[in-house]
Amino acid sequence: MKFGVLVFPGSNCDRDSAYVTRDLLGQPTRMVWHQETDISDIDVIIVPGGFSYGDYLRCGAIARFSPVMQEVVNHAQKGKFVIGICNGFQVLTEAGLLPGVLTRNRDLHFICDRSPLKVERNNLPWTHGYTEGEVITLPIAHGEGRFYADKDTLAAIEDNGQVVFRYHGENPNGSLNNIAGICNLQGNVLGMMPHPERAADQALGNTDGLRLFAGLLGKVAALI
Numbered sequence: 001m002k003f004g005v006l007v008f009p010g011s012n013c014d015r016d017s018a019y020v021t022r023d024l025l026g027q028p029t030r031m032v033w034h035q036e037t038d039i040s041d042i043d044v045i046i047v048p049g050g051f052s053y054g055d056y057l058r059c060g061a062i063a064r065f066s067p068v069m070q071e072v073v074n075h076a077q078k079g080k081f082v083i084g085i086c087n088g089f090q091v092l093t094e095a096g097l098l099p100g101v102l103t104r105n106r107d108l109h110f111i112c113d114r115s116p117l118k119v120e121r122n123n124l125p126w127t128h129g130y131t132e133g134e135v136i137t138l139p140i141a142h143g144e145g146r147f148y149a150d151k152d153t154l155a156a157i158e159d160n161g162q163v164v165f166r167y168h169g170e171n172p173n174g175s176l177n178n179i180a181g182i183c184n185l186q187g188n189v190l191g192m193m194p195h196p197e198r199a200a201d202q203a204l205g206n207t208d209g210l211r212l213f214a215g216l217l218g219k220v221a222a223l224i
């Protein structure tokens, strides 16, 4: 599978993401500058973490107007894969590819920590590498990670089984229903505040995040 990692002014997890897909998993990967408009060669788009446009106005609110985003919407509508990580999740909600919104953390502080997460579903292409109900640990680092949706939207997200990851134990940011990651109805678009790409290299002591990418590739067995 060919991966494309979007790069906005202010992205800072783009290289980390490419390191996982290209160097750790051996997949063709290219960086996609936000002004590009042809991404037809790519199978999986990664919208990485960071501080696109300096987080001005609202995290992700400016990036979603970048020329590449219309192509990302088209890519998703064709059923192709898109993952938004942290700032990328914020961009995907701003672009309307995922429901809800990410707001300032409950305590109004930037949080940098490791967070236990419960895997709610393993029947998605993204989560084949986990068992259902498994608790994994991934790094979190955000100022606006509090998931919010109005009552009806939240009920629909739950009823449709769109919650993929929930904070387990402590809720670090006040997200409604402890939501840490959701998918669209079709399951090809995933957004999550925790950073799987920062828990992918054995040298860092935790590979819970690698299983997300490896699961998509059907390569989990090779890691064990």
Ligand SMILES: N[C@@H](CCC(=O)O)C(=O)O
Pocket: 048, 049, 050, 051, 052, 055, 059, 085, 086, 087, 088, 110, 141, 142, 143, 144, 145
């Ligand atoms: N800049 C965003 C996301 C940070 C990240 O993607 O690591 C925030 O503070 O909420």
